[in-house]
Each structure stands twice: as C-alpha cells, then as structure tokens.
Amino acid sequence: MKYLICTLFSWGVLGQVLWAQKAVINGKVTEKMSGAVVGASVTLKGTVRGVQTNANGEFVIKGLKEGSYTVLVTSVGFVKKEVSVSVQENEVKTLAFELEEETYTLKDVHVVTSRGVKGNEHLAEVEGYSINATKKNELIVLNNLNANLAMNNSRQIFARTPGISIWENDGSGVQLGVASRGLSPNRSWEFNTRMNGYDITPDPMGYPEAYYTPPMEVVDRIEIVRGASSLQYGSQFGGLMNFILRKPDISTRFTVESQNTTGSNGLFSTFNYVGGTEGRLSYTAYYQKRLGNGWRNHSRFNTDHAHVELSYAVSNKLKIGAEATYMMTEIQQAGGLTDAQFKADARQSLRSRNWFSTPWFIPSINAEYIFNTKTKVSFKGFSTIAERNSVGNVRPITETDVLTATRQVDRDFYTTLGAELRLLTDYKWLGKENTLAAGLRYFRGKIDRKQQGRGTNGTTMDFELSEGDYPRNLDFANVNKAAFLENIFRFNKRFLMTAGVRVESIRSTMEGQFGLSNSTPVLLNPISRSRQFLLFGTGFEYHVSPQSEFYSNISQAYRPVLISDLTPPATTDVIDENLQDARGYNFDFGYRGKVGNYLNFDIDYFYVNYNNRIGTITQTNATGQLYQFRTNLGRSVSQGLEGYAEFNPIAAFLKQSKIGYLSIFASVAYINATYRDFKTTSVVNGQIVETNLAGKRVENAPRTINRFGITYSKKGFSATWQLSDIGKAYADAGNTEVPNAAATTGVIPAYQVQDLSANYKFLKHYNVKAGVNNLTDARYFTRRAGGYPGPGLMPADGRTFYLSAGVKF
The missing domain is CATH 2.40.170.20 (TonB-dependent receptor, beta-barrel domain)
Structure with missing residues (x-):
C-alpha cells in the first residue's frame, strides 16, 4: 500500500509540471431563486474529469488537452445542462450556467426531493454502473438528517425508510442490526452489505454478518435496493445496503x-x-x-x-x-x-x-x-x-x-x-x-x-x-x-x-x-x-x-x-x-x-x-x-x-x-x-x-x-x-x-x-x-x-x- 501511495503522489507532482501549461475551463453555476448553486456536479462527458462548485457556485477544470469537450452540469432538483466547447493550448475558457428547476424524471440525475422537502430520495434509473429502474429503492442522504450520527443512531438514520426493523441492543453504535419485510436483523445478515460498492462482511455467501459499520459522520449517503438487487449485487433476500x-x-x-x-x-x-x-x-x-x-x-x-x-x-x-x-x-x-x-x-x-x-x-x-x-x-x-x-x-x-x-x-x-x-x-x-x-x-x-x-x-x-x-x-x-x-x-x-x-x-x-x-x-x-x-x-x-x-x-x-x-x-x-x-x-x-x-x-x-x-x-x-x-x-x-x-x-x-x-x-x-x-x-x-x-x-x-x-x-x-x-x-x-x-x-x-x-x-x-x-x-x-x-x-x-x-x- 505504501508503494502505491508513493506512486500516486509522484504522478500528482509530475502532473503539475506536465499539465501546468494546458487549457482551463472555469465558470459559475447559478439559479434564479438564490443565486449560486453549491455542490453542483460539472463533468466533461466521455471522460473521468469533473469537479463540484464551491460556496460561490464557481468551478475550474485544469490540465486539459487542446480539443473539443461537452460540459455537463447536474444538481439535485435541477434540469441538467450541457454545452460543447473547444479550447486551444494555454486557453482559459469561462462559462456561465443558469439552472432551471427539474420538471421531469431524468436518467442521469437523481430523482430527488425538491428544495421544499428534505427527506429520503430515490436512486436514478441508472446510477454509476447499476440499473435501479423498476426497483423499490431508497437513498438516505445523511446531510438531510438531524440525528445522533456520532453514535450511529440507526433509529434516526432509517426513520424515513419504511419497513426497516432494528435491533437496538448495541449501545456502542459499532454493529448495525437492520432488516426489512420480516427478515432477521441479526447483524444485517439478510442484506448484501457494502461500502463504496465493495464487500465489508466476512463472507457474503458463508458468513454475511456485518461486524463492521462505517462511522455515519463520514457517510455521504446510504443506497438501499430491496430484494430486486439480487441480480446485480448478490442473491440475498433482503437486497443491497451500500454505504457511500x-x-x-x-x-x-x-x-x-x-x-x-x-x-x-x-x-x-x-x-x-x-x-x-x-x-x-x-x-x-x-x-x-x-x-x-x-x-x-x-x-x-x-x-x-x-x-x-x-x-x-x-x-x-x-x-x-x-x-x-x-x-x-x-x-x-x-x-x-x-x-x-x-x-x-x-x-x-x-x-x-x-x-x-x-x-x-x-x-x-x-x-x-x-x-x-x-x-x-x-x-x-x-x-x-x-x-x-x-x-x-x-x-x-x-x-x-x-x-x-x-x-x-x-x-x-x-x-x-x-x-x-x-x-x-x-x-x-x-x-x-x-x-x-x-x-x-x-x-x-x-x-x-x-x-x-x-x-x-x-x-x-x-x-x-x-x-x-x-x-x-x-x-x-x-x-x-x-x-x-x-x-x-x-x-x-x-x-x-x-x-x-x-x-x-x-x-x-x-x-x-x-x-x-x-x-x-x-x-x-x-x-x-x-x-x-x-x-x-x-x-x-x-x-x-x-x-x-x-x-x-x-x-x-x-x-x-x-x-x-x-x-x-x-x-x-x-x-x-x-x-x-x-x-x-x-x-x-x-x-x-x-x-x-x-x-x-x-x-x-x-x-x-x-x-x-x-x-x-x-x-x-x-x-x-x-x-x-x-x-x-x-x-x-x-x-x-x-x-x-x-x-x-x-x-x-x-x-x-x-x-x-x-x-x-x-x-x-x-x-x-x-x-x-x-x-x-x-x-x-x-x-x-x-x-x-x-x-x-x-x-x-x-x-x-x-x-x-x-x-x-x-x-x-x-x-x-x-x-x-x-x-x-x-x-x-x-x-x-x-x-x-x-x-x-x-x-x-x-x-x-x-x-x-x-x-x-x-x-x-x-x-x-x-x-x-x-x-x-x-x-x-x-x-x-x-x-x-x-x-x-x-x-x-x-x-x-x-x-x-x-x-x-
């Protein structure tokens, strides 16, 4: 692991030298009601490059090669916007985006609560590498909650997720025991429990008990897909629970x-x-x-x-x-x-x-x-x-x-x-x-x-x-x-x-x-x-x-x-x-x-x-x-x-x-x-x-x-x-x-x-x-x-x- 970290760090330093003189795309994302849109996702379609807007709605993407790009802007509750731009070597291209409130379910954007309601959300039809369309699912955004996150209080975290039964005998907050639809909450073993998309249990097929639960203070969201997730993630009756x-x-x-x-x-x-x-x-x-x-x-x-x-x-x-x-x-x-x-x-x-x-x-x-x-x-x-x-x-x-x-x-x-x-x-x-x-x-x-x-x-x-x-x-x-x-x-x-x-x-x-x-x-x-x-x-x-x-x-x-x-x-x-x-x-x-x-x-x-x-x-x-x-x-x-x-x-x-x-x-x-x-x-x-x-x-x-x-x-x-x-x-x-x-x-x-x-x-x-x-x-x-x-x-x-x-x- 230490060699990998050193290699990545070296690449980062080298990248600053090699790409310092390349093109830049920057700009600002706003909306009519309150001005700057904070945390909007700004990505270059067809690439891995992307940023989020800061507290002033501003963004900057550096180190770009000369050529044409499609800039895609998405944000919770707004219609996505995209624009095609061309940049020359050493050019700084400045863009401005004004977003409109979402009016239709979009494939590439979370189907979410609007700004008037802060509660559970739903996963998009396609999210990352997963198909969620037609499935019962919930997206728990931790930033939307008032809860005792320091103690991983599951009663508050899953309050808006219907049908979740909880075992509450672990006062330390270390082990999470939840289930749905009449299944056993024993260390969440009826769920396929993951973190950032990978396994965290001892053995999903032989011993699926979730002894490890990440601190909720660092969790951005919890993706829950009921039993219909059995095709993409594993065969469990309870479905998927993924801590992002x-x-x-x-x-x-x-x-x-x-x-x-x-x-x-x-x-x-x-x-x-x-x-x-x-x-x-x-x-x-x-x-x-x-x-x-x-x-x-x-x-x-x-x-x-x-x-x-x-x-x-x-x-x-x-x-x-x-x-x-x-x-x-x-x-x-x-x-x-x-x-x-x-x-x-x-x-x-x-x-x-x-x-x-x-x-x-x-x-x-x-x-x-x-x-x-x-x-x-x-x-x-x-x-x-x-x-x-x-x-x-x-x-x-x-x-x-x-x-x-x-x-x-x-x-x-x-x-x-x-x-x-x-x-x-x-x-x-x-x-x-x-x-x-x-x-x-x-x-x-x-x-x-x-x-x-x-x-x-x-x-x-x-x-x-x-x-x-x-x-x-x-x-x-x-x-x-x-x-x-x-x-x-x-x-x-x-x-x-x-x-x-x-x-x-x-x-x-x-x-x-x-x-x-x-x-x-x-x-x-x-x-x-x-x-x-x-x-x-x-x-x-x-x-x-x-x-x-x-x-x-x-x-x-x-x-x-x-x-x-x-x-x-x-x-x-x-x-x-x-x-x-x-x-x-x-x-x-x-x-x-x-x-x-x-x-x-x-x-x-x-x-x-x-x-x-x-x-x-x-x-x-x-x-x-x-x-x-x-x-x-x-x-x-x-x-x-x-x-x-x-x-x-x-x-x-x-x-x-x-x-x-x-x-x-x-x-x-x-x-x-x-x-x-x-x-x-x-x-x-x-x-x-x-x-x-x-x-x-x-x-x-x-x-x-x-x-x-x-x-x-x-x-x-x-x-x-x-x-x-x-x-x-x-x-x-x-x-x-x-x-x-x-x-x-x-x-x-x-x-x-x-x-x-x-x-x-x-x-x-x-x-x-x-x-x-x-x-x-x-x-x-x-x-x-x-x-x-x-x-x-x-x-x-x-x-x-x-x-x-x-x-x-």
Whole structure:
C-alpha cells in the first residue's frame, strides 16, 4: 500500500509540471431563486474529469488537452445542462450556467426531493454502473438528517425508510442490526452489505454478518435496493445496503473538518477529516475516536476508525484509486437479563467479565475507464483481514457468574479476496435508447474458527488461553464466481422494462475438529459442496406524469447454507447431508413521485417467498437415543404494504417564507410474515411428537413498523422530533407468549420511543448539534438472544443526551 501511495503522489507532482501549461475551463453555476448553486456536479462527458462548485457556485477544470469537450452540469432538483466547447493550448475558457428547476424524471440525475422537502430520495434509473429502474429503492442522504450520527443512531438514520426493523441492543453504535419485510436483523445478515460498492462482511455467501459499520459522520449517503438487487449485487433476500463515503473535494486543494461530541454516560467522540484535490490527485482521510461507559452497567466501549482514499486521473479517460479502512474495538458486554430483572432494573448487568473485539482491515483498489459518452467500465479489487473475538461467561443468565471461574474464549479469523468488473453501455435498438449493465465477480473467503477455549479468570479483555487448546477448531472456505446481465428496454417516454439474469457458482468446504468427547477429539467429516444456479428477474416502470410513476419487479433470491448451519451446538447433533440452500423470490408493486416542491411519496405492496428454511427437529437413532437433526423444514411468506410520505405545508402555499419551513413525514409498514409449512418436534413423556408451525408468525418480525416526525428549519437552524411505534413480535417460531426462565423465548412487546435532535450552522464554518435520544426514557427491548451477546433479554438504551460542536474550513 505504501508503494502505491508513493506512486500516486509522484504522478500528482509530475502532473503539475506536465499539465501546468494546458487549457482551463472555469465558470459559475447559478439559479434564479438564490443565486449560486453549491455542490453542483460539472463533468466533461466521455471522460473521468469533473469537479463540484464551491460556496460561490464557481468551478475550474485544469490540465486539459487542446480539443473539443461537452460540459455537463447536474444538481439535485435541477434540469441538467450541457454545452460543447473547444479550447486551444494555454486557453482559459469561462462559462456561465443558469439552472432551471427539474420538471421531469431524468436518467442521469437523481430523482430527488425538491428544495421544499428534505427527506429520503430515490436512486436514478441508472446510477454509476447499476440499473435501479423498476426497483423499490431508497437513498438516505445523511446531510438531510438531524440525528445522533456520532453514535450511529440507526433509529434516526432509517426513520424515513419504511419497513426497516432494528435491533437496538448495541449501545456502542459499532454493529448495525437492520432488516426489512420480516427478515432477521441479526447483524444485517439478510442484506448484501457494502461500502463504496465493495464487500465489508466476512463472507457474503458463508458468513454475511456485518461486524463492521462505517462511522455515519463520514457517510455521504446510504443506497438501499430491496430484494430486486439480487441480480446485480448478490442473491440475498433482503437486497443491497451500500454505504457511500464522502468523496474527495474536487473544488479545493485542502479542506479540514473536526466534529467533537460529548454526552451521557461519559460519551466522547472526535471525528477529524481532511480532503481535497491537487491537480489530478484527489484524497481524503478521516479518523474517529469514540468511547463511553454505556447506558447499562458493564457496557464500556472504546473504538477507533480510520480511512484513507486516493484517486488519480491518469488521463481524461482513465482514473485509478486506492482505499484502506481500519477499525479497532474494545467493547464490554453487559449480557442478558430475565424478564423479572428487566422490570426491576433494566440498567443492571450480571456479567462483568464479558468482552468483545473486532479488529478490521479492508484494503481496496479501483479503476475506471470511459470509452466514450455511452460506454464505461470499472474494476474493484478488495480484501478483508479481520477477527471476531469474545471472552466471557456464555451460560444462561439464570446461572451466577462465579468470578474465580475461567471464561470461554471464541475467536474467528477472516481472510478474503475479491474482485468485480462492471460494464455500462447505452445503445439504440428500434430507434430507442436502451441501457445494458453487465458484470463479473470472483470471491475467495477463508474462516478459521476457534471456539470453547478455556480462558483466564480475569475481568479485563484477555483472549489468551489458560490451558490447553481450543476444543473446536474448524476451517471454512468459500469460492464464489458470478456473472450478470441486466437491460433497460425503453419503449417510449413513459414506459420501460428491465430484464436480467445472474449465474452463480459456489464451492464451500469445511473440515477440522468439532469438539472433545471424554478428552478425545471429535473430527468433523469433511464437507465439500458445489452448486451452480441461475437467477432471473424482470420489471416495468410507467410514468403517469412528469413527477410520478408506477413500478413493479419480480426477482429470484437465494441464501446459501451458512457456516452456522453446518456447525451444530453439540457434538451429538446431526447435520442433514442433503441440506439445501434457501430459495425464493421478491415481488414489488408500487407508486412513487412528488407533487411540486412540497410532497414526496412512495407506496408499495411486497411479497417475499422464502423456501427451504433451515431448522432443528428431534429424532431417535438406532439405539433409541434422542438427538437433534438440522435440516430443511419449511417455507415462509412475508407480504404487506409499505408507505412513505413527506409534506411541507408552508412550501405548498408560499414560494419563500420568513418564518421558516415545516416538514412532516410518515414511514409506515404492515408486515404479515408467517410460516406456511414448518415442521417441528418435541418430546412428550419420552415420545417424539411432531407438529407444524403453519400459520405461526416468523420470529423477530413485528407486524407494524411505524415512524413519524416533524422537522422545522429556518436559515441555519433545523430541529427534528420523531416517534417510533413498533408492534409486537416473537423471539421464537413457536410464538411463545410466556417467556422461559432464561428469557431466550417469549414475546417482544410493542413499544414507542421518541427522539429529538437539532442542528445550527453559523458563520459558514461552524455548527452546534444537540439532542435527546429516547426522550421519555421508555423501557423496552427489541431482542431475546439465545447465545452471544446474551443470552437472555437484551434491553435497549434509556434516555441519553448529546452535544456536539464542529468546524470546517
């Protein structure tokens, strides 16, 4: 990496010499209402060259060869403008652009909220190298939110995204647990989770748990495409969640930013960022330090995040870059509670010696080549070198933690390598312009899992063993190859269709020692599974008016057998040799759009069919002994309605307001997630009794997920109040109402929680932020854990405060 950085820096210095005497295009972008347009994108079509306008709406593109160029200007809420110019050597060409408000959905521009409403946006029909037309999608722009970003408060970040269920047991803000449409929020494992378009999980096909989440203070936007993303990004039922970090500022040589936050329970966070562009070299770097004592007892955390990104325009056609991301965490785990303990004191903890740590390193490289105004290609190479470490008492919470006893140590080591090549091209067919997206993917992942080690009897974070070796020592490997094609067919100005296919090849292997039986190693029968399959999808989009459209899509989905499915809890358990991967499909039908600059809406019906769900049933062997048999047991269906609307009543009647603006939003979802066929067994009086859970609700799937909010803004000040109203759910597929003694099964009651956040920007460079999370100090929980990080009932945080001050130059 250091050699790459030195090379890029050398190229940047050389570029200043070689291109110092070449042509320059500069100018200013304005609009009628407020003058300068800040942050407008100014690009040279068919090249990788581009900049953003500064605070005065000005831009400059240096180092151009003599010749002809097409300058394209785009900005949120405005119609794109382009002009052709010719420049001579050493010439400075000055241009002026006056933008008009957007009046029709454009292929090359975000379909976004207008200036009257600041809420969720939608992805363009074509965004980067992806086709988003016909798909249910959301674009969360972090700069539009008043939220506790220092703590990655997911309840506020996803407030306007309908149907998102959230696990809120991680008060450190390190791990994100979200899902949609009745799927499990467990570390967001039903999503294909990415950052800047590349993988950040240990293994999307074998262990897709998102232990790493980037600091939201550096995230520019979050792209969410529901299950229809399975063709272009991977087969997951939940779809795509892609964190896009802030890109290098191409309008200035150097910018620096610092945001410092303090709050309840000893919270301190400092976020520091630098970036800019020097010639053809652009760069960013950030560092975040976050620490605190946590709302519950024994829940301290100390995290470090760092990232650096370099981008270099080798020529007008070719751009290369590199990124490196690092995270180190030290998190004390408070453990679970019983229901009685939760009612008595939700802040208490009966586990003082449980710790968790995830060192994470993600290097990546990228390249982009623009052939012409219609065709371009990109390459991303990425790797993950990471660990998942825990030490503590993982016995049921009903058992006392004897402080002199040794603790259990579990460690995972992840090593992955992947690459993706993508092509996007526009072409004409039957007189209409169509778009083709295609791609190739290669991924190799290795997991070294060491578990059940005998640790020390100490109280600090210590992953050393006090004696012996790990009883469980497994090696899991995955090789995934994939290719996809997806096409937009435009029949006229109003109607288009998409069609696509993805071919997947997966080879999974696992071997090693599963455990000990009377001090004798129990070896796992080596597992090797290879499969190849096709996924298909199609959709349509019909523009009813310039600002609204119907959309629909049906796409197949696939979930491979995970490493957790192949490693039963006990050595006596048996895995079905014919265990099948889960298959199914997602269907969407919706209507979205906007009215003027004061109303945004998106309403849809969804249907998720999930076949071959995996579970455990009790069986008897030849000697009459009972054992647990893990196999495919049945099918579930999740269907319902999702709706999002945001209304600005003042903008509806006034072009400009001296008293400020009010924006009211509602994000609602009705989710009926039930099992249609799911076999289960129990032992009654020594006999196995088989039943079927058909009609039972899927676990961790609230039937209603409703969030409402109001934002008031005037000049540099804005404040948002929001209410989350979440329905009842169950922790187990049997829909147990009365919790068991260990609090691992039972009902998860409905709850309401409120948040209030404000932001004031002044003197161009400064800001102050403050807020209260869980305004009414509600006591609630969103999860019952059967194992780590419990086991037991996992309380959510009570009322907390934060205050933040920032500066940017």
